[in-house]
Amino acid sequence: MRSYAKSIALYERTKAHLAGGVSSNVRYASTPVPLFFERGEGARLHDVDGNVHIDYVLGNGPAILGHAPKPVIDAVARSLAEGQVFAGQHPRETELAERLNRLLPSAEVVRFATSGTEAVLMAMRLARAFTGRVKIIKCEGHYHGWSDQAFISTKPSLNEAGPADAPVPVAGSPGMAPSVLEDTVVAGWNDLAALRRAFDLHPRQIAAVIMEPVMVNGGAILPHEGYLAGVAELCRAEGALFICDEVITGFRVGLGGAQARFGAKADLSIYAKAVAAGFPLALVAGRRDVMDTLLDRGVMHGGTYNGNVQSMAAALAALDELERDGGALYRLMEQRGSRLMQGLSSLGARHKLPVLVQGFPTIFQTFFSRAAPPRNYRESMACDRDTALAFHRALQEEGIRVNQRTTWFLSAAHDDAIIDETLAAADRAMARLVQH
Ligand SMILES: Cc1ncc(COP(=O)(O)O)c(C=O)c1O
Incomplete structure (x- = not known):
């Protein structure tokens, strides 16, 4: 089990002086508490407990070139x-x-x-x-x-x-x-x-x-x-x-x-x-x-x-960077993100989990549902959000950071080796889901 003891202690200390312990309520959607990160480097984030996360949250979208490009x-x-x-x-x-x-x-x-x-x-x-x-x-x-x-x-x-x-x-x-x-x-x-x-x-x-x-x-x-x-x-x-x-x-x-x-x-x-x-x-x-x-x-x-x-x-x-060579970085991100989407889909099938992967290669979401892919808010609410949350937790344990809805943002720093590492971690995370 990864330890978050320092994040938990820092969160408790912060709450005494920073209202609610965070600077944006969106950060409450984090496990087990709003985590504290020391630094970001490319596709990875380092938290205060020494855990390294391959980051697919990317500040909720901005870090398209990875952290500290x-x-x-x-x-x-x-x-x-x-x-x-x-x-x-x-x-x-x-x-x-x-x-x-x-x-x-x-x-x-x-x-x-x-x-x-x-x-x-x-x-x-x-x-x-x-x-x-x-x-x-x-x-x-x-x-x-x-x-x-x-x-x-x-x-x-x-x-x-x-x-x-x-x-x-x-x-x-x-x-x-x-x-x-x-x-x-x-x-x-x-x-x-x-x-x-x-x-x-x-x-x-x-x-x-x-x-x-x-x-x-x-x-x-x-x-x-x-x-x-x-x-x-x-x-x-x-x-x-x-x-x-x-x-x-x-x-x-x-x-x-x-x-x-x-x-x-x-x-x-x-x-x-x-x-x-x-x-x-x-x-x-x-x-x-x-x-x-x-x-x-x-x-x-x-x-x-x-x-x-x-x-x-x-x-x-x-x-x-984004415009160089007629948008070469977008072509790369599309290839790698497509491979990640397809890989997650295949893993879902292998573990007999009803995983739906929907969106663009640079921004997509994994849903758990046996129904047709959702087309609007109400259909998305009907998907199994408890399993999505459990997947988020299992991924975090394996060093992969996605938000609690399991939305995946990709950056140009997520190279092929990182996609391979992610898929291997997602395989283990899905195995955990099936066990529980
Ligand atoms: C689609 C959309 N519009 C507006 C906003 C608000 O932007 P900001 O957080 O910079 O105020 C967000 C933030 O996530 C968003 O996703």
């Missing part, structure tokens, strides 16, 4: 002496904006923020200002940050969530203003008819539809063929904006994100995480006429750290 940390180190924040512009912002506008399918212009949560708030405000409407449709099970406006029906219990064809908005946290629920319409995802119904129930009141293009937070579920293009078309017909939250998929499933892969185009898109390979950067990209309201109509967006020198340097260096 040399080209990025060198670029950031070189930028440090230039300063950090000026309450003024820095030429790297221009350079990065130009580059992003070239790479992102829906970007006529971009605006930088610091976290995904804030960028979502900016996109919602822009949509409301541009359309003069208030309500926003969001999809059940999708996560768009922890703000009052967005943390709605992200993980509702099924007895609160209402019928599948008319879900009710459920506040995700105590302390949220009840009024936000009046401005939010919840629809089932991957279902154009459900979206049409939501529009019909609120004629000419919908400012925007927001969704993850791939439902990563509810289980790496891919959109049906034509679904995203259908959403864009429906929004256009209804005079609403389509906001695509690519915080996870952006720069992870390819340079152009999920929209390039599925041939869809949103009015506003949100990127964060992988774009700066671990440094804090988020952005809204989108239509010039919508984004110009920031200047023309004084739609407010601020942020002390937006466009800070180090995040800009990190993103430029990360894009150098």
Whole structure:
């Protein structure tokens, strides 16, 4: 058995001075306590107890080049002496904006923020200002940050969530203003008819539809063929904006994100995480006429750290790596991730466990279910989450770190030897599951 004694002791000590012992509630989803890590190196994390983990959490997505990627940390180190924040512009912002506008399918212009949560708030405000409407449709099970406006029906219990064809908005946290629920319409995802119904129930009141293009937070579920293009078309017909939250998929499933892969185009898109390979950067990209309201109509967006020198340097260096040789790193990651997905599937069959592996090679989830692969939040909730949690624990014991839902993020540092090591560990972890 691996020991976590030092993490447990440090967590107890931390709780006395850091509220709840963590800096983000998301970290409570960790076994046996929120773990303390001393350092990350490529695909591996070293915790304070001396355990080494092959890391498939990757900070929940950002570390696309692995931990402490040399080209990025060198670029950031070189930028440090230039300063950090000026309450003024820095030429790297221009350079990065130009580059992003070239790479992102829906970007006529971009605006930088610091976290995904804030960028979502900016996109919602822009949509409301541009359309003069208030309500926003969001999809059940999708996560768009922890703000009052967005943390709605992200993980509702099924007895609160209402019928599948008319879900009710459920506040995700105590302390949220009840009024936000009046401005939010919840629809089932991957279902154009459900979206049409939501529009019909609120004629000419919908400012925007927001969704993850791939439902990563509810289980790496891919959109049906034509679904995203259908959403864009429906929004256009209804005079609403389509906001695509690519915080996870952006720069992870390819340079152009999920929209390039599925041939869809949103009015506003949100990127964060992988774009700066671990440094804090988020952005809204989108239509010039919508984004110009920031200047023309004084739609407010601020942020002390937006466009800070180090995040800009990190993103430029990360894009150098990701763009090299026509995206060679993505081709490698796709090959290795596919091998991992197939390997996990075959191991499931060998151990007679109902393992379903769903998603992209760079971001996928293992489900335990004898039913067809889940297509939305409710179907994903119907999968066997206790066995997923047991698999997470068994993997951790074998030196593999995935989150408690068993989502797997891949980085360019996960080379073939690491994939082999992972599959051997997963074999032993599945054997443990079968024994219990
Ligand atoms: C799809 C999506 N949108 C928004 C966010 C919020 O981003 P941040 O944690 O940077 O505020 C997340 C975070 O995981 C996310 O997965």
